[in-house]
Amino acid sequence: MTEAGVTSEPTDRSGAALISYVLPVYNEQDGIRRFNDELDAALAERPEYSYEIVYVNDGSSDATLSILHDLAKNDPRIRVIDFSRNFGHQIAITAGLDEATGDAVIIMDTDLQDPPRVSLQLIDEWRGGAEIVHARRRTRQDTLFKRATAHAYYRTMRNVFKVDIPLDTGDFRLLDRRVAEELRRFRERSRFVRGIVATMGFRQSEVAFDRDERFAGDTKYPLRKMAKLAIDGVTGFSTVPLRLITRLGFIVLMLSFVGIAYAVGMRIFLPDVTVSGWTMLMVAMLFLGGTQMLSIGVLGSYIGRTYTEAQARPLYIVRQVIHYDGD
Ligand code: UDP
Ligand code: MG
Numbered sequence: 001m002t003e004a005g006v007t008s009e010p011t012d013r014s015g016a017a018l019i020s021y022v023l024p025v026y027n028e029q030d031g032i033r034r035f036n037d038e039l040d041a042a043l044a045e046r047p048e049y050s051y052e053i054v055y056v057n058d059g060s061s062d063a064t065l066s067i068l069h070d071l072a073k074n075d076p077r078i079r080v081i082d083f084s085r086n087f088g089h090q091i092a093i094t095a096g097l098d099e100a101t102g103d104a105v106i107i108m109d110t111d112l113q114d115p116p117r118v119s120l121q122l123i124d125e126w127r128g129g130a131e132i133v134h135a136r137r138r139t140r141q142d143t144l145f146k147r148a149t150a151h152a153y154y155r156t157m158r159n160v161f162k163v164d165i166p167l168d169t170g171d172f173r174l175l176d177r178r179v180a181e182e183l184r185r186f187r188e189r190s191r192f193v194r195g196i197v198a199t200m201g202f203r204q205s206e207v208a209f210d211r212d213e214r215f216a217g218d219t220k221y222p223l224r225k226m227a228k229l230a231i232d233g234v235t236g237f238s239t240v241p242l243r244l245i246t247r248l249g250f251i252v253l254m255l256s257f258v259g260i261a262y263a264v265g266m267r268i269f270l271p272d273v274t275v276s277g278w279t280m281l282m283v284a285m286l287f288l289g290g291t292q293m294l295s296i297g298v299l300g301s302y303i304g305r306t307y308t309e310a311q312a313r314p315l316y317i318v319r320q321v322i323h324y325d326g327d
Contacts, residue, residue, distance in 0.1 A: 015048035020102030024092035030216030059086030112215035
């Protein structure tokens with residue numbers, strides 16, 4: 001058992017429990033009010049619990065912050081962590097987790113793609129004894145491209161890299177306080193929170209829901225950010241790509257032996273026929289050059305990761321925490 005595990009008392013799962021919401025927000029001025037309303041309405045259905053609502057403003061450049069400020073003024077349960085700039089979705093989640101003190105912590109998107117009512121089912125499941133509850137998308141409204149790439153990615157993660165992230169889950173999930181405490185001890189910079197959670201153990205369970213379309217605004221995950229998250233998922237959990245380089249080198253070496261045998265054989269048995277060299281040379285050169293550069297790239301991404309981790313800079317910088325007491 002870990003240090004944190006030893007010190008923590010059993011979680012209070014009774015009606016008196018405190019439930020924390022961790023809510024990353026980035027340029028959601030057109031949807032955030034509506035989100036808060038829906039969350040508020042959902043929470044009213046479970047009045048037995050108390051709640052803590054942690055919005056993390058991830059350096060929004062629109063009116064999001066002033067709206068959040070306004071919401072906090074009218075609701076003492078709300079706490080707003082305001083980042084000094086945009087640090088990214090995964091870091092925003094981390095900051096929220098650092099701040100959350102609840103017996104259970106729920107992470108969800110604030111664009112209404114994760115419906116607030118579904119979080120009540122997560123709470124019920126947790127009350128039943130689960131320590132991690134994944135919200136699984138039964139249907140999604142994303143583009144075909146996003147669905148296809150996500151599908152292929154999760155299957156590759158599972159089969160090649162042995163990180164068993166439940167299919168079709170984003171970061172929408174509930175964590176028991178113990179899990180949240182353990183998760184707080186993972187301090188890597190390039191982080192893939194759902195991958196870390198999947199490899200943590202504990203009693204995991206899931207709830208299926210229908211994912212809605214984004215209520216307002218555009219996705220904050222362009223292809224570039226998605227690719228980075230995908231690569232962090234792989235390099236953060238696996239050194240398989242490094243081992244693949246060795247295998248690749250071995251295959252190329254074998255191929256070159258075949259080529260040598262062919263050239264020598266032609267020379268001995270058919271000395272009158274000249275082996276036409278140009279195409280062969282060109283192909284071999286490009287093939288070798290390509291595989292070498294690719295391999296250097298793989299090495300580079302691991303070295304880059306090592307470098308940024310070695311710098312051990314703070315994960316995020318907070319400008320202010322906004323919180324109004326009841327009176
Ligand atoms: N988000 C964030 N920082 C970012 C990008 C996104 O905090 O740099 C938040 C965003 O406000 C939303 C959630 O992360 O609540 C998921 O983002 P988005 O809906 O754009 O991703 P998608 O659902 O398209 O994958
Ligand atoms: Mg979204």
